[in-house]
Amino acid sequence: MKVYQTNEIRNIALVGGARCGKTTLAEALLLHGGVINRRGNVDDKNTVSDYRDIELERQNSIYSTVLYAEYEGVKFNIIDCPGFDDFIGEVVGALRVADTAVMVLNAQNGVDVGAEIQWRWIKKMKKPAVFVVNQLEHDKANFDEMMRQLKQYFGNSVTTIQYPINAGIGFDTIIDVLKMKMIKFPVDGGTPEISDIPDSEKDKAEELYNVLIENAAENDEALMEKFFEEGTLTEEEIKKGLHLGIKEGSVFPVMCISAKMDQGVTTLMDFIKDSCPAPNEVAFDKTDKDKELKCDSKEPLSAFVFKVTTEQHLGEVAFMKLYNGEISESMEVVNANNGSKERISQLLCIAGKNREKVEKACAGDIIATIKLRNVGAQHTLNSTKNSDDIIPSTVFPEPKFRTAVRAKNTSDDEKLGAVLSELRKSDLTLLVEQSKELKQMILSGQGEQHLNIIKWIIEKINKIEIEYFSPKIPYRETITKSAESMYRHRKQSGGAGQFGEVHMLIEPYFEGMTPQNKYPIRGTETHDLSWGGKLVFNNCIVGGVIDTRFMPAILKGIMERMEDGPLTGSYARDICVNIFDGKMHPVDSNEMAFKLAGRNAFREAFKNAGARILEPIYDVEVYVPSENMGSVMTDLQGRRAVVMGMDSDGSYQIIRAKVPLAEMNKYSTSLSSITSGRASYGMKFADYQQVPADVQSALLKAYEESQEDED
Template identity: 55%
Template sequence: MKVYQTNEIRNIALIGNAGSGKTTLAEAMLLEGGVINRRGEVTAKNTVSDYQPIEQDYGNSVFSTVLHTEYNNKKINIIDTPGMDDFRGSVISALHVVGSALVVVNTPHGIESGTESAYRITHNAHKPVIFLFNHLDHENANYEQTLEQAKANYGAKVTPIQYPVNAGPGFDTIIDVLKMKQYKFPLDGGPAQITEIPENEKERADALHNELVEMAAENDEGLMELYFEKGTLTEDEMRQGIKLGMIERSLFPVFCAGAKHDIGVSRLMEFITNITPSPAEAVEVPEVNGKHPKVDPSDPTSLFVFKTTIEQHVGEITFFKVMSGTVKEGQDLTNSKSGNKERISQIFVNAGKNRTKVSEMIAGDIGSTVKLRETKVNHTLSEKEAAYNFKPIEFPSSRHSVALYAVNEADEEKVGEMFAKLHDEDPTYVVEYSKELKQMLIHCQGEYHLNALYWYYKNIFKIDIEFKAPKIPYRETITKSAQADYRHKKQSGGAGQFGEVHMIIEPYEEGSEPKTSFKMNGKDQKLSVRDTQEHPLPWGGKLIYHNCIVGGSIDARFLPAILKGIMEKMEEGPLTGSYARDIRVYVYDGKMHPVDSNEISFKLAGRNAFSQAFKEAGPKILEPIYNLEVVVPSDRMGDVMSDLQGRRALIMGMGSEKGYEKIEAKVPLKEMYKYATSLSSLTQGRGRFSMKFDGYEKVPQEVQEELLNTYAAELVED
């Protein structure tokens, strides 16, 4: 295969709602470029793109697929991405390395939730956008309505370059107002018949052409002067203006297609090769060490890894973009994270699971390699003297969490090992082993994302797993002071155990001072604080431990054991087994035995005295509260607000922006299980939310009673 130069390469991501026809379009583009000689179909499970078993099973893209085609003496690298929002991590990673985004729109359905989500990601990545109105051969295709929706959502920058003449069944003709020609495509494939625009379409075509000329001229002062001087621009001048407008995101061209029958695809590819920015012109990924390498074959070699996948009989395949220089087969590069060398033993050009071996790749190109030892997604490989380190992909925060269990305990270790492989392939799967909750927590993007995880364990790893609602990391504390004493006494033939501890506990507030007297059970208890230890707790809050022993009733050597017993009980709170926090303890009296007293005796005495005092000190359970931001379509505001009220949310503020309402609220974590699914259902997939931990607050009394009863039942079960 030819080695393409940087100016001969175009990198593009296919993004949009599920069902918009991205995979079918990719097939048509590969067919046009001669990479395949027969177009596959999603329903027949024989497309180049959706080749993974899970994708063929689901009938939808689950992972991004790296493809390439050749057209107009240029190479087009294509990344076909999933349309479901749960798999948007693949869209984000694809846009990190391409020069342009092709937003594929299902014209019969108009601008869908997945279209909106995809567009937002292009906005955050500041990538040029082309809208492709697909499925114009469908009986419900409505080009005009979809164009109005796009303009309403994204502004006047949405600019038609084409419009259909006969949308609906039998669609085959497009008017191109950049070329000012009519394109009629054979329904069985083949080159278009290009003719002059017929008289009955001339007026509309002229109006749209003039609009396009103005939009192109606005992006460059020189072009604007030419436009004022001549009243128009040549096609080459328009191309220049359109390219500048796309790079600045001030112009979004609209194209038309019926990808299933290859209608409009060749003209789209011509536009991509002629006008979309090459890697040297596109917005590239910045380097984080203050260096600015050029996308230049003569610079030191550097690669950025944006994707890995695992294939049976092959192992791990690493996908990269050549950020600078020229990568050659057998070249040694240094991993910026580890500092270790990696050998690029082979270089491949990709078309789904098909790989073509090449000897080298030039800056700006996209390829893959195999058998790297430790290089993962977001790693940079470069020549040692360059030591580049490119900005990592920022994957989305998790929106759904579950506890994962192996059905058979013997599989527990294997479950973790397999998850690590899935995380490498999809970094938006995140695992957390919670010592506090005694659960393996999986954080992901939603129910579909979770279902894909389950599919892998069942069908590929052959491990039975189950999901449960994650436990909530409650905290326990007290609201008033209380006193308790406990004697631990054990005699069993040999050496006995004896320890007695008297203590008072009270709530701790930051900055408060210890007290010197308490009234307990109608009696005044005077205290003399001899020593204070302050223990910030790993789970938040503090324990303040005061030694108030006078007269040697407890030997000083046993005081650390008492503290240890208290800490053990704070790690497993007396109410529900949750962590306890913000407590001040005064140990003021006790008893010893000259023979039987030892550390274990005083640890147990301290633990049990603390537990008794805690239950008498107005104990309260605290729950984690999160700041929630929800963005919803205006017409769904009422439903979302009602749902939030049912989740004990406290509304903190509201605002409006472009047909959407933004709700800010504080909400207990307990009420947010499966919220991603509920919000999607309430808003037809158009709502989105983010959460950030705020702090802990006391639970309502009825919730506390429920938690106490549940914990008591669990103890009986155990």
């Protein structure tokens, strides 16, 4: 393959709602891009992009697939993304490295939920976008309604470049408003026939042409001036204005295709080639040190590994985008994230089983390599000159669905752990945590479907039977008032005895608290607890009634009890302990005795200090279509949510609320059923708050019962 220069590269992500035809379009792009000579079909399970077992079984995309096509001197790097909302992480990962989002829409459905959700990411990540209305030959295709909705949802920057004149069965003709020509597509590919616009379409075409000129002119002062003076622009000038508008995100062009019939695909490729930005024309990414990566081949190499997959006959494949510099075979590179030195053995362009070797790739290109030793997704590979510049990781959506998992056969537990960490390498929205606290393995992902796919893979591919079950909630315990206690540990059994007596005063800890002044503090230690919150340990001993050397043992005893909270065995936090008195025995006192005395004195004091259970509270942000607002609010109230604010965004409302994690179980599933899948949400840990009294009694009762069961 020839070496493509930066300006000859277009990096596009095919995005859009579920089953709108992205993979079918990808197949046509590969055909016209000379990678395959026969198009596969999703329904026949033979596309290049949906090749994984799970995708073949479900007949939809689960993972994004990196592909390429060579078309008229331009290399298209194509990332075909899954449309279903649970796989949004794949879309976010693809948008990160794409320079244009090509949003495919199904002409039968209007703007669907998936498109709306993905649009929010496109906006957030400030990516140029092109809308491609697909399935125009379908009998239910309705282009005018699609345009109405596109403008309603995404605003007036949505600009018609093409419109069909015979959408529905028999579709084959469009008016191209940019070229001001009629284009007729032969059925199933072939060179389009270009002719003059018939009289019947002239008025409509003129009207749209004028809108297009205005939208194009707005992006450049000189063009604007000329437009005002002469009332029109040449095709080249419109193209220039469009190009500027697309890369600035002020024009979102609309194109027309039928991917299934391979109609309009080469026209779309021409448009992307001519009007969409090359990698060095978009906003530059920055390194962790805020240095702009200008996508310049002359700079030292900075490549971002955005995806790692395992491919048949190749092993682990790393896909990277070059944000600066060039990469070539047998080059030495440094992994900036871990310092490991790597030699590039082969550079490949991969589209499924089609793999082409290249000697060199330039800035802006997306390229694959194999046999790296110590490189994972989100790592930066640099030349040896700039080895410590790191390209920041992609910020993926927070997990929304958590479950506990175990192998049905406990002997498979270890294998399960290994399989999950392998899966995590290629799916960065899957979080795996072996919780020491909950004594459960917790999986978190983007939704129930996401985790069901993971289960399918583990059971069918890795042959480990697993089960999902309710995850425990990481409660905490704390106190609300001061209390004193005294505990004497004395043991006399034959030989040497044990003796230690500790008196303590405990108080609730909070930032800026005024410590008690009943017992003068002679020494203080503040411990940040690994499970959150603090323990302040004050030594108020006078007259050496407890030797200083026993203080660490007392602290250790308290810590042990805090790890196994006196109420329900949950971690305790935010407590200030003052040791103010005690007794020693000249022979029998030792560290063990004081540890036990400290531990038990703490438990006694805790019980009298207004002990409360705390629960994790999450900040939840829900995007709801306005018409579903009422039912979503009612549902949230049933989950003990406290609504913090509301905003509107087009036809959507954004609800911000604080909700206890215990109430968020299966929220994604129920939100989806209340809103027919039209809402989406994100959640992030906020803080711990006391549970209401009735919840506390229920938790105490449940804990008591579980202890009885164990006895």
